[in-house]
Amino acid sequence: MIQEVITRVTELFEANEISGFIGLTQRHGHVCPHLFTTKDELKTLVLGDLDRPGQARYPLDKILVHLARAHPDKTFGLLVRGCDQRGLNTLFVWNQVKKEQVVPVGIACPAELAQACECAKPYPDQYVAGEAVDGMSFAKVQDIEAKDITERFDYWMQEFDKCIKCFGCRDVCPVCFCKECSLENNELILTGTIPPANPAFHLTRAVHMAGRCIDCGLCEEACPAGIPLRTLYKKVGQIMGEDFDYPTGFVDDRKSPLNIAR
Amino acid sequence: MDYRTILTTCTYCGCGCNFFLEVMDGQLIGTLPCKTSPTNEGKLCIKGWNVHEFVQSPKRLTKPLLRKNGELTEVTWDEALTVTAEKMRQITDEHGADSLAFLASAKVTNEENYLLQKWARAGVGTNNIDHCARL
Numbered sequence: 094m095i096q097e098v099i100t101r102v103t104e105l106f107e108a109n110e111i112s113g114f115i116g117l118t119q120r121h122g123h124v125c126p127h128l129f130t131t132k133d134e135l136k137t138l139v140l141g142d143l144d145r146p147g148q149a150r151y152p153l154d155k156i157l158v159h160l161a162r163a164h165p166d167k168t169f170g171l172l173v174r175g176c177d178q179r180g181l182n183t184l185f186v187w188n189q190v191k192k193e194q195v196v197p198v199g200i201a202c203p204a205e206l207a208q209a210c211e212c213a214k215p216y217p218d219q220y221v222a223g224e225a226v227d228g229m230s231f232a233k234v235q236d237i238e239a240k241d242i243t244e245r246f247d248y249w250m251q252e253f254d255k256c257i258k259c260f261g262c263r264d265v266c267p268v269c270f271c272k273e274c275s276l277e278n279n280e281l282i283l284t285g286t287i288p289p290a291n292p293a294f295h296l297t298r299a300v301h302m303a304g305r306c307i308d309c310g311l312c313e314e315a316c317p318a319g320i321p322l323r324t325l326y327k328k329v330g331q332i333m334g335e336d337f338d339y340p341t342g343f344v345d346d347r348k349s350p351l352n353i354a355r
Numbered sequence: 356m357d358y359r360t361i362l363t364t365c366t367y368c369g370c371g372c373n374f375f376l377e378v379m380d381g382q383l384i385g386t387l388p389c390k391t392s393p394t395n396e397g398k399l400c401i402k403g404w405n406v407h408e409f410v411q412s413p414k415r416l417t418k419p420l421l422r423k424n425g426e427l428t429e430v431t432w433d434e435a436l437t438v439t440a441e442k443m444r445q446i447t448d449e450h451g452a453d454s455l456a457f458l459a460s461a462k463v464t465n466e467e468n469y470l471l472q473k474w475a476r477a478g479v480g481t482n483n484i485d486h487c488a489r490l
Contacts, residue, residue: 113358120362122391123389123392124390125375126360126375126387127359128356130356148391149391150390152387156358156377159358159379160356160358160379163356163380164356259398259399259400259404260401261398261399261404264386264404265388314397315388315397315398317395317398
């Protein structure tokens, strides 16, 4: 699988189509995000699979935004899974990165990872390695919806109260790019308390994820308290798709109906 | 065009969480928790997430300060260490070694903590040694 990726990126370097490739490498026994600047370096490329597939995924989209902004004349190759592709699409919609500044190099996720993520589309539009498996249904969302409303509210309040307010869910998020964050606005949410003002803190973030969250799951993986954030935002995404005809991440040319400035 | 991630250990407390400092064109731009670290498994607290901010903060102390006539004044390391050594000697001469106490830190290495207790016990001659987590 990795060889196909290396071959494709080597072609891009040789054709001078990219100045650098944003991917993963392995150093000191750890998987690290890395900017490859020569084709020779690619022999150290890894896909983040250690004991299990996709164990070490990083917000590569976010690194692209930093680099593309600092170097507007350059084009970058980017390692993308299905989720990264959805992230890219959303970043295009929000004018955070220009389409001409990125060449995605896709990989399809194996069934094990797709299942663990309950991913709706575990492969990007175009991919050079892996075999596409079908999208999964959101079983965890269904489990929670099966609870009655009081039980469901108690469940979420209990989860939210575990929050230590590290802001990791926001900091790792590839589509959290606001310069001013509502979560730090004292007039909206009482700051300086732990646990945060709940459910205001987590529901504010959930609402802000409408038309943004592309279900990569990095927030849940970063949460030291183990709050099932991905399940919460999956529901947000489901509402956006079903009720607002906006399948977030699958659209790259229009903002969601909730986000159009009037 | 330069972007690199530097694997390092958090200096805030004794847990030893690993993260990558993101360096772009010579400037620290972010922190990413290390997913493969057995200590923190891709998670961090709020202090760890913001560690890149203090490194380049203009508010950071870069020189020793000595209070002269009630005013904090920048001095050389030589002067700061000389004044400290003289005061410590004066205190131990007048009141004995147990009139001093030493506070080690979770933010430094094991070896540095070892050196501090060794110096307190064998050098100065007191068992008054503790760590910042007791504060």
